Amino acid sequence: MNAPDHQMAATPKIAMRDVKKAFAGKVVLDGINLTVAPGESLVIIGGSGTGKSVTLKCVLGLIKPDSGSVQVDGKEVTKLSGSDRDEMMAKFGMLFQGAALFDSLRVWQNVAFGLIQGRKMDADQAHEIAIKKLAQVGLDAKVGDLFPAELSGGMQKRVALARAIAANPEIIFFDEPTTGLDPIMADVINDLIVDCVKDLGATALSITHDMASARKIADHVAMIHEGRIIWYGKVSELDHSGNEYVDQFIHGRADGPITKAASFKHL
Amino acid sequence: MSVLDILINYYPAFFKGLGVTLQLCLIIWGSGIVVGSALGLAGTRSPIWVGLPSRYFSFFLSGIPLLVFLFWLHYPAQAMFNLVIDPFYTAAFTLAIVNIFGVADVVRAALNDFPKQYLIAAKVTGLTREQTVFKIQLPLILRQVLPPIMLLQVAMLHTTLFASLISVEEIFRVAQRINAQIYRPVEIYTALGVFFLAVCLPINGLAYWLKERFTRNLSEQ
Numbered sequence: 001m002n003a004p005d006h007q008m009a010a011t012p013k014i015a016m017r018d019v020k021k022a023f024a025g026k027v028v029l030d031g032i033n034l035t036v037a038p039g040e041s042l043v044i045i046g047g048s049g050t051g052k053s054v055t056l057k058c059v060l061g062l063i064k065p066d067s068g069s070v071q072v073d074g075k076e077v078t079k080l081s082g083s084d085r086d087e088m089m090a091k092f093g094m095l096f097q098g099a100a101l102f103d104s105l106r107v108w109q110n111v112a113f114g115l116i117q118g119r120k121m122d123a124d125q126a127h128e129i130a131i132k133k134l135a136q137v138g139l140d141a142k143v144g145d146l147f148p149a150e151l152s153g154g155m156q157k158r159v160a161l162a163r164a165i166a167a168n169p170e171i172i173f174f175d176e177p178t179t180g181l182d183p184i185m186a187d188v189i190n191d192l193i194v195d196c197v198k199d200l201g202a203t204a205l206s207i208t209h210d211m212a213s214a215r216k217i218a219d220h221v222a223m224i225h226e227g228r229i230i231w232y233g234k235v236s237e238l239d240h241s242g243n244e245y246v247d248q249f250i251h252g253r254a255d256g257p258i259t260k261a262a263s264f265k266h267l
Numbered sequence: 268m269s270v271l272d273i274l275i276n277y278y279p280a281f282f283k284g285l286g287v288t289l290q291l292c293l294i295i296w297g298s299g300i301v302v303g304s305a306l307g308l309a310g311t312r313s314p315i316w317v318g319l320p321s322r323y324f325s326f327f328l329s330g331i332p333l334l335v336f337l338f339w340l341h342y343p344a345q346a347m348f349n350l351v352i353d354p355f356y357t358a359a360f361t362l363a364i365v366n367i368f369g370v371a372d373v374v375r376a377a378l379n380d381f382p383k384q385y386l387i388a389a390k391v392t393g394l395t396r397e398q399t400v401f402k403i404q405l406p407l408i409l410r411q412v413l414p415p416i417m418l419l420q421v422a423m424l425h426t427t428l429f430a431s432l433i434s435v436e437e438i439f440r441v442a443q444r445i446n447a448q449i450y451r452p453v454e455i456y457t458a459l460g461v462f463f464l465a466v467c468l469p470i471n472g473l474a475y476w477l478k479e480r481f482t483r484n485l486s487e488q
Contacts, residue, residue, distance in 0.1 A: 057387075094391045100388045103407065114393055118392050
C-alpha cells in the first residue's frame with residue numbers, strides 16, 4: 001500500500017515515487033511511494049532496519065536512490081548539484097536522534113552555526129536570532145554560553161530543535177526526536193516540535209519508534225516494513241487501521257506478522 | 268649525601284643525560300605524531316591496500332615486547348646486514364616505530380568512531396566540504412585524540428629508559444653511572460624521579476585536564 005495522492009491537488013512539498021535502494025545486494029527500499037503536502041506533518045513508523053532512515057536520507061539528498069524519483073517542491077532532488085543543491089538544502093532543518101551538537105562550540109554558536117557559516121550572516125545578528133530561538137524552545141539566554149556537554153539530554157534536544165528551526169526552514173526533518181528521553185521530557189519535546197512547526201508553517205517529516213511521539217506530532221502516519229509503505233492514513237485512524245502489521249507495531253506485541261516474517265528469514 | 272646534594276653535585280651529568288633523553292623524545296614524538304597521524308588517516312580513508320598493512324603491522328607489533336624489538340634491532344638485525352649503527356639512532360628508530368603505530372591506532376579509532384550525524388548536520392546546515400573538515404571534523408577529532416596521544420607520549424618518554432640497555436647515554440644510564448661511583452641508590456634514583464616528574468607531570472596534568480574538559484558527560488546529572 002502506498003501513500004495516496006488524494007491531498008495533492010497542488011504541488012506536494014515532498015514526493016517520492018517508486019524509490020528503490022539496495023546496499024551490497026540487500027534491498028532496503030523496495031519501491032517507496034510517499035507524498036507530503038505543504039504544512040503537513042507526516043510521521044514514518046516502523047521497526048529497526050526497515051528503511052526509515054534511508055528514506056529520510058534520500059529526501060535530504062544524502063543517499064542517491066538506485067531508481068525512482070524524489071521531488072521537493074517539484075524539483076528532482078537526485079539530480080541537483082552545486083548552487084541548486086545548496087538552495088534546496090537551505091529549505092531544510094533537521095533534528096537528529098542524538099542531537100548531534102558540535103561539542104567544541106557554545107550552545108548559541110551551535111544554533112547560529114548554519115546562519116554564520118552557511119548563510120554568511122553577521123555574528124551579532126546570528127547571536128540575536130540564536131537567543132530568540134533558544135527562548136522559543138524554553139531555554140534561558142544564559143544557556144547560550146554553555147557547552148553542550150554541560151546540558152542534560154532534554155536540554156540538548158531543545159538546543160538541537162532550536163538549531164533545526166534557526167534558519168526558518170520550510171521543511172523540518174525529525175529523526176527519532178524523543179530517543180533517550182524520559183516520557184515526560186519526551187512529551188515536552190513533542191509539544192515544542194508541534195509548536196515550532198506550527199509557528200513556522202513548515203512541513204514536517206519525522207521517523208520514530210515512539211508511538212506517543214507519533215500520535216502527538218503527526219497529521220498523517222505511514223508505516224514502512226521491508227522497504228515498502230504498508231499503511232498510510234490519518235493519525236486518528238491509527239487504532240483502526242485494519243492492518244495487522246500496524247496493529248502489532250503500535251501495541252508493541254512480540255507476536256504477530258512482523259516477527260513471524262522476521263523469523264522465517266532466518267530459516 | 269642527600270637527594271639535594273646529589274642534584275647539586277651531579278646536575279651537569281643529569282642535565283646532559285636529560286638532554287639525550289629529550290633528543291630521543293623529540294625524534295620519537297615528532298615522527299610518531301606526524302607519521303602516526305598520516306598512517307591513522309590512511310587506515311580509514313585510503314584504499315584498503317594502503318590502510319590494511321598499517322593495521323596488520325600495528326597488530327603484529329603489539330605482540331612483540333618492546334625490549335625484544337629493541338635488542339633485536341640492535342644486535343641480530345645489525346649483524347645480519349653487517350651494519351654498525353649508533354645505539355642512539357637504533358633506540359630512536361625502535362621507539363619511533365612503536366610510537367608511530369600507537370598514534371596511528373588512536374587516530375584511526377577516533378576517525379572510525381566519528382559520529383556520522385555531525386557530517387549530516389554539516390550538510391543540512393549548508394557547509395561546504397572544506398568547512399566541514401576544518402570547522403567540524405578537525406576540531407572534534409583533535410579534541411578526542413589529544414588526551415590519549417599526550418598520555419602515549421608520556422609513556423614513550425618512560426620507555427626511553429630502555430635505551431640505556433643498549434648503551435645510550437640518556438638520563439637513566441647517567442644515574443646508573445653515578446650510582447656505580449658513589450653507591451647511593453636511594454638518593455640517586457629519587458633524584459632521577461624528580462627529573463622525570465618535572466618533565467612528565469605538566470604533560471600528564473595537561474592531558475588529564477583536556478580529557479576532563481572535553482570528554483565529560485553531564486547528561487545524567
